[in-house]
Amino acid sequence: MQVVVTRPQNAAVRTARKLEALGHETRLLSLAAPEHDVEALKSALAVRHSAIAITSAEVARLFGMVGETLDRHLLTTVFSVGRASAQAAGEAGFRTVLTPEGDGRDLANMIIGHCRDFGMPAEPILYLAGNPRAPAFEARLKEEGIPFRTVECYRMAPRIPKRSETEAALLRPVPDAVLFYSRETARTFFELPPLIEMPERFLSTLMLCMSPNVARGVPQRFAALTVVAIAPNEESLLDLL
Template sequence: MRVLVLRPETAAARTAERLAALGHEAVRLPLSKAEHAVDAVKAALAQPHGAIAVTSAEMARLFERIGGAPAADRATAVFAVGKATAWAMRDAGFAHVLSAAGDGESLAGLIAEHLRANGPLPHPLLYLAGNPRGPGFESRLAEAGIPFRTVEGYRMVPLAPSGTAVDAALLQPVPDAVLLYSRESARAFFALAPLAEAPGRFTALRLLCMSANVAAAVPERFAAHVAIAAAPSEESLLALL
């Protein structure tokens, strides 16, 4: 299958490798890139914190830029949203990483369960977040009475690929499927000129969504082509192929 990948370049390259291993052709068309707030993260880590929470593997890429986990935090408990993020944080040098089931609410539940079993943290939880992000994780922490501090470690910035690049990815030939990881990428995808101007060209395109939240950003005219991953993980998303 010809599969369109809209992720930022570094993540897209890894997804393309996985698709190739499954026998598919990956077509990369990044619609965003990450801007890392290195100084803000360094300043946050210099303040007292009892544990770290991350909801994207993008934070691990920031740590790669600064030489990996700081020595003072290599044994600090890190709560990661899912397996892929947990592996990435371990690769970045964090030794004590606990993994949730793949979304913010499950991550908040994991932290609450850990604190019930082990007692409260000596300092607030440090949430190294991205922008944009959903409110679920922080809301659940607040509901559970868990002290935390949010610091934005990266911001996703939209990219505007050239018309030539868009046409090559979408029309030469039309992909069999597109992987939609976030609401933002779904909105950006359907704003591309070929989709907006001639949606009838894409009647056979499968829209593979990471979650129901992502699927909700798909325009109604394409709703019949949506499939939603059984769990919010890349493994489950690729299983839809």
């Protein structure tokens, strides 16, 4: 299959390797780019906290940008969504990284269970977040009265590719499938000129989404072609191919 990957460039390259190993042809069309705030991360770490929570591998990659600032925090427990985030946190040097199978709500439930077993933390959990992000993680912790502090360390800025890049990825020829990892990226994709000017050309293209929330960014006209992964992780997404 000919598959378009819409992730940010660094992550897209890793996904492309996986797809090629599975025998697919890959085209990269990155529709977002991370903007890191290293100083926000340093300042966040300087304030007392009981544990760290992350819901994106992008935050975990930031750990490698703060140098020795991280050293005295490596014994802090990290609660992480997804294998990629957990692996990146482990590679940064954190000794204890706990991760559930699932999404932000599942991570919140893990933390809630941890607090029931070991008691409420004396200091808030530090949630190192991005913008935009899904609200489920923070909402669930608030429901249960778990103390936490959210600090935004990066934002995903929309990236509008040149028309020549877009047409090369989408029209030569039209792909069999497109992979979507975020709702915002899906929205950006359907605002690209080929999708606005000739949407009928894509009525045989599978729109593969990592979660129901991501799928909400796909217009209704493509609903019959939209498929959602069983679990919100890349392994389940690629299983759809």
